[in-house]
Amino acid sequence: MKTAADVLNKPFHSNFLKLIFAGSLVGILTGLVVSLFRWIIDQTLSGLQIIYPAMAQHHWWILAYAGLTIIICLVLGYVIHPFQTDLVGSGVPQIEAILAGQHTMNWAQVLWRKFIGGLLAICPGLFLGREGPCIQMGAAIGQGFSEHFFHNNRDITRTLLSCGIAAGLSAAFSAPLAGTMFLLEEIVFHFQPQIWLTALAAAICSDAVTVCFFGTKPCLFLPITNNLPVHSYPIMIILGLILGICAYGYQYCLLNLRWWFSKIHQIPAQYHSIFPLLLIIPVGLWQPRILGGSHLLINYLVAKVTHVGMHNYPQLIMYLLIFLVIRFVWSMLSYGATVPGGIFMPILVLGALLGCISAPLMIQTNVIPATDFINIIAFSMAAYFGAIEHAPFTAILLITEMVGSIEQILPMTIMTFVAYLVNDLLGGRPIYTALREEIFA
Known part of the structure; x- marks a missing residue:
């Protein structure tokens, strides 16, 4: 023995x-x-x-x-x-x-x-x-x-x-x-x-x-103080389905960027940055908070939704839709223009915007309490990111660490898992693997 x-x-x-x-x-x-x-x-x-x-x-x-x-x-x-x-x-x-x-x-x-x-x-x-x-x-x-x-x-x-x-x-x-x-x-x-x-x-x-x-404050701190009620969990499946479809659209556009920019023959590829660099100027003149990665924009959106309130939600949603279109188009222009830079934060911002647009609609239809709109923003970031990256565990851990809350792991997991499955069913792939095959084909 x-x-x-x-x-x-x-x-x-x-x-x-x-x-x-x-x-x-x-x-x-x-x-x-x-x-x-x-x-x-x-x-x-x-x-x-x-x-x-x-x-x-x-x-x-x-x-x-x-x-x-x-x-x-x-x-x-x-x-x-x-x-x-x-x-x-x-x-x-x-x-x-x-x-x-x-x-x-x-x-x-x-x-x-x-x-x-x-x-x-x-x-x-x-x-x-x-x-x-x-x-x-x-x-x-x-x-x-x-x-x-x-x-x-x-x-x-x-x-x-x-x-x-x-x-x-x-x-x-x-x-x-x-x-x-x-x-x-x-x-x-x-x-x-x-x-x-x-x-x-x-x-x-x-x-x-x-x-x-x-310091020790999470870099994307969101004041999540309320738990989403259990009767609201089924709607997370529907929202996850929508985010999975949106994630596939993002992948499709991102993976066509090299082909689109290859059509520009007049300017050498190393100088393609001139297009987004000049086009970003009118955007900054309109709203400088939208510039950059940008985690500060997410905090601004949360404050904006809180300040405007749900009583004025048609104008709020129109405002957020404009933000969403600009962020999506200029993210594509920025990433495709032969420049160094990542997609994590732009993806999270787009996820947050989709959550900001969804939450007022859900509140107006009494699907979720008005106090839980921040929860939807956090869940949407995790689901959208997890579907695009094909990395649900990373998405859940990243959002949990960034926002500084572990209160709502289950609904976040439900939405992220559904979005991942939908993206996979549509033909989505891990985005970095797909990009590697493009670069080193």
């Missing part, structure tokens, strides 16, 4: 201790880089809230700003052109290709060019998310760390690159669990202890660094 000493491992002989330590260092470095990236974007987008109203008052400033925009386009093209395949879009499909053995990456070039290129694309207000560049920069840091300290060992490189992915998303949204789950559910597709333990360590460390910069 064996004893505990025969069965248990010897103390201080963990197989993962060295890798966890390395993953933690990757997480710390990623947290520092992403925190600086986030801070610059936040400060710049706040500055746009001052610049655009000033331009509306002094019209000749618009010409000067347009000239600056052209300079930004030229600099951005210069930065991304030598490594255009690596730098366009979020970078997640490229990282998937590296892990699948289809691609390689010059980590040092990608790191600084993605940092500068991401800022040049996002700071002027293009409808792009910060999380894609953060994920790719984290992966570059992981690869570089492996090359310098582990002599580019293939298995360790894959592990530390994976750590960088989790750390990048964790730092972008202060969401370590969602960062780790995203890696497992959408990148590596397996639950191997060596991967998830080191990735979780990296995600925790990167989030700890961002807490030092931005």
